[in-house]
Amino acid sequence: MESAAVKSEGLVIPLIDFSAFLNGNPEQRKETAKAILHGFQTAGFIYLKGLPISPETRKQVFATSAKYFRLPTEEKMKHVWTTPEANRGYSAPGREKTTQLTDINDVKKLREGNPDIKESLEIGREGEPDLPNHWPEETGELVGFKSTMLDFHDRCKEMHTEVMRAIAVAMDLDEKFFDGFTDVGDNTLRLLHYPEVRKDVFTINPGQVRAGAHSDYGSITLLFQDQRGGLQVKSPTGVFVDATPIEDTCVVNAGDLLARWSNDTIKSTIHRVVEPPSGDGDVYPARYSIAYFCNPNFKSYIEAIPGTFATETDKKYAGISSGDYLVQRLAATY
Numbered sequence: 147m148e149s150a151a152v153k154s155e156g157l158v159i160p161l162i163d164f165s166a167f168l169n170g171n172p173e174q175r176k177e178t179a180k181a182i183l184h185g186f187q188t189a190g191f192i193y194l195k196g197l198p199i200s201p202e203t204r205k206q207v208f209a210t211s212a213k214y215f216r217l218p219t220e221e222k223m224k225h226v227w228t229t230p231e232a233n234r235g236y237s238a239p240g241r242e243k244t245t246q247l248t249d250i251n252d253v254k255k256l257r258e259g260n261p262d263i264k265e266s267l268e269i270g271r272e273g274e275p276d277l278p279n280h281w282p283e284e285t286g287e288l289v290g291f292k293s294t295m296l297d298f299h300d301r302c303k304e305m306h307t308e309v310m311r312a313i314a315v316a317m318d319l320d321e322k323f324f325d326g327f328t329d330v331g332d333n334t335l336r337l338l339h340y341p342e343v344r345k346d347v348f349t350i351n352p353g354q355v356r357a358g359a360h361s362d363y364g365s366i367t368l369l370f371q372d373q374r375g376g377l378q379v380k381s382p383t384g385v386f387v388d389a390t391p392i393e394d395t396c397v398v399n400a401g402d403l404l405a406r407w408s409n410d411t412i413k414s415t416i417h418r419v420v421e422p423p424s425g426d427g428d429v430y431p432a433r434y435s436i437a438y439f440c441n442p443n444f445k446s447y448i449e450a451i452p453g454t455f456a457t458e459t460d461k462k463y464a465g466i467s468s469g470d471y472l473v474q475r476l477a478a479t480y
């Protein structure tokens with residue numbers, strides 16, 4: 147069954163029970179798949195409940211992430227993010243500026259004015275010989291860090307495959323149409339920490355945000371957020387609307403490459419993170435979120451999905467390699 151998680155300013159983000167796709171009969175699967183695709187076509191965002199990843203697992207990953215960010219800065223800097231090609235490692239507050247701007251100098255100016263108040267650790271596919279992940283030393287609280295994160299990576303990879311299967315079912319394609327695009331798992335797990343911040347930081351500087359307005363680049367993003375709030379999605383009227391946390395759900399949004407792949411029948415919608423709606427005291431407490439950026443295999447060639455165009459001239463974009471597209475996009479924001 148479906149209801150609305152967000153409904154404001156013409157933005158309707160559905161809340162969909164994913165278990166009805168994962169475990170349902172053919173009719174339930176079809177109906178759920180259609181709701182998922184419809185959400186991506188209209189809002190670009192959906193909330194899923196009935197998740198294939200248990201609450202215990204999610205809780206453990208959040209707790210382990212918090213332990214990582216408690217490390218001293220000089221320790222975290224040993225794992226520092228290096229290049230867009232690698233896209234792995236630690237980004238200190240102010241390092242990345244999420245934005246729609248693509249000119250490096252424009253991004254630099256923006257970053258100097260309103261640095262994002264966040265830090266993150268990117269974990270790519272493990273086992274790429276030339277692109278190792280940067281792991282913290284496993285001592286004290288961090289014993290088990292790597293296996294916890296790699297296990298979560300695998301589970302999210304499976305969830306990516308299932309969401310893409312739902313899209314295939316809704317588009318009347320073979321259910322496994324996208325499997326050959328998701329099987330490698332060229333995806334990035336990003337642990338995010340928005341540190342506690344004084345409230346007056348936002349009043350003194352009206353442009354200040356926790357994470358700047360942007361769209362994601364890949365196929366879909368699985369976003370797990372804590373209960374603090376602050377995530378906002380841009381509505382069709384141009385207003386940023388709160389995507390309020392709902393316990394035991396995952397926010398899933400379509401990225402730019404899926405929009406392109408779908409010949410713009412699916413939307414990649416702009417979103418950002420600002421201070422939470424309210425709260426007592428002089429500070430906003432820390433916020434944690436975990437984003438899993440899913441991509442078509444880097445070696446895949448991405449051209450309009452069958453059924454999203456009638457004739458060749460309806461195709462809005464040239465074909466492109468997934469990996470080339472993503473590196474090009476990442477190169478602009480760091």
Ligand SMILES: O=C(O)CCC(=O)C(=O)O
Binds near residue numbers: 338369
């Ligand atoms: O932290 C969040 O809720 C959103 C993060 C996000 O949009 C991103 O990292 O792309």
Ligand SMILES: [Fe+2]
Binds near residue numbers: 361
């Ligand atoms: Fe995002």
